[in-house]
Amino acid sequence: MRGERAGEIHALQDAERQVGSQRIAVGEELERVEDGERRLLSAAFALSATYAGVAGGLLSVVVGFIDPVEFGISASLRQITFIVVGGLGSVAGSVIGAAVLSALPEVLRPVKEYSDIIYTMILLGFLLFVPRGLVTIWTGLLRMLPRASVAAVTEARAK
Numbered sequence: 001m002r003g004e005r006a007g008e009i010h011a012l013q014d015a016e017r018q019v020g021s022q023r024i025a026v027g028e029e030l031e032r033v034e035d036g037e038r039r040l041l042s043a044a045f046a047l048s049a050t051y052a053g054v055a056g057g058l059l060s061v062v063v064g065f066i067d068p069v070e071f072g073i074s075a076s077l078r079q080i081t082f083i084v085v086g087g088l089g090s091v092a093g094s095v096i097g098a099a100v101l102s103a104l105p106e107v108l109r110p111v112k113e114y115s116d117i118i119y120t121m122i123l124l125g126f127l128l129f130v131p132r133g134l135v136t137i138w139t140g141l142l143r144m145l146p147r148a149s150v151a152a153v154t155e156a157r158a159k
Contacts, residue, residue: 078119081101082098084123085122086135087132
């Protein structure tokens with residue numbers, strides 16, 4: 001997120017983390033929140049609820065019906081794994097995670113009863129060893145490519 005409001009939202013998010021680390025009761029902290037901050041929190045909540053509502057409406061149009069089975073623990077675990085594997089806090093990371101793991105259900109079809117365990121292992125592995133997700137590896141590779149190509153061009157010119 002970019003812009004003035006995004007910076008304010010990130011500042012509020014950091015403040016909530018600090019409150020949690022100091023073990024201040026949330027009710028006490030909410031009493032200290034100024035009206036502007038409270039309005040900003042309410043606007044962020046309303047915007048996220050709007051996005052969720054639109055996504056649910058689009059899902060019902062695409063699928064044709066909504067079944068509670070589609071929103072079970074397995075589907076939630078899969079979607080959280082997509083986001084964590086790709087990278088938390090970035091849209092590109094979510095897309096990368098979904099693209100990388102979208103074929104996994106077909107691969108796991110012979111051992112379908114263990115698929116939740118495998119997704120959990122992938123999730124924990126990424127949280128422990130690659131906490132920022134694949135998007136950081138991707139952006140690191142993109143940063144290295146221009147340097148490598150510039151170095152190759154200058155070496156070719158020198159010869």
